[in-house]
Amino acid sequence: MTAAEENTESAPREAIAHAVREDILAGRLVPGDRLREADLARRFEVSRVPIREALSQLHSEGFVTLVRYRGATVSDTAGAAALELVQIRRGLEVLAAQLAAERGGGDVADELREVVELGRSTREPDELSSLIVRFHTLVARASGNHQLQVMLGQILHRVSWVFDQQIEIRTDASWSEHAAIAQAILGGSPIQAGYLMGEHIAKDEALVATIRA
Structure with missing residues (x-):
């Protein structure tokens, strides 16, 4: 053939x-x-x-x-598979945040600032869900690692599906965390960016763990 x-x-x-x-x-x-x-x-x-x-x-x-x-x-979004997915996401996103900070946000620095401002001012659930995926996609792009971007792109769609199906979207607290992560990335602080991203995703893990049964 x-x-x-x-x-x-x-x-x-x-x-x-x-x-x-x-x-x-x-x-x-x-x-x-x-x-x-x-x-x-x-x-x-x-x-x-x-x-x-x-x-x-x-x-x-x-x-x-x-x-x-x-x-x-x-597939059912609940159960151990959903938790495993978010755990995988945490490792990849911490790495993406660290690499993104080493590059100061790369060529998407301005877009990162913009999406944080939009997230803080928006209250429509559908728009917020889209903006959350966009923020994390931009962090992956800012890493400059194409393979990492591809892997995270696949996982982010699935994670978004899990949260849309199971969990109410968090607004103010979530976007304060996104703003802090963006600030660390744009300020060129890899250790801080990785730590903040890890803490942010850990909260998602805790939420998913409550719906495993």
């Missing part, structure tokens, strides 16, 4: 995975919903092969649960 043929075959799988992922993140599909191959094949007008590949990809990302003989369902 040529490279061109492989790319042609992977395109439907990627498009299907993207569409289903967006449905999950937007709440159009909720934990426990069945994802039947036949229904998805009709929806996307493809055979079951790219459907299976897309579901397998979403399973590896944690959005879908695959059970032998039962098929695919939207």
Whole structure:
């Protein structure tokens, strides 16, 4: 099989995975919903092969649960898996904050300042959720480490989903913490930035731990 043929075959799988992922993140599909191959094949007008590949990809990302003989369902955001996800996030985000501080915010310094100001003045839950993801995405970009940015990008979407499903968004306290982290990054203080980020994510871990059961 040529490279061109492989790319042609992977395109439907990627498009299907993207569409289903967006449905999950937007709440159009909720934990426990069945994802039947036949229904998805009709929806996307493809055979079951790219459907299976897309579901397998979403399973590896944690959005879908695959059970032998039962098929695919939207994953449950509660339980130990959610806590493990936030624990992984903490390690990566501490590293991102430290690297970002070494670069003084890099080429996204102004955007970091802007998103903190927006977060402090906004009270709409949907907007706040978006701004939280944007802040942490910017910190990853500021790190200058592309692989770290890719890994955190995947995790941040899943973490946002967990919090949207399970936990009320915190406003004033959360954005005071974001402002302090941004100040440490922009001031070029890696140790302080890493410590503050670690403390910030630890609070998320504590919240997720309360909903494990």
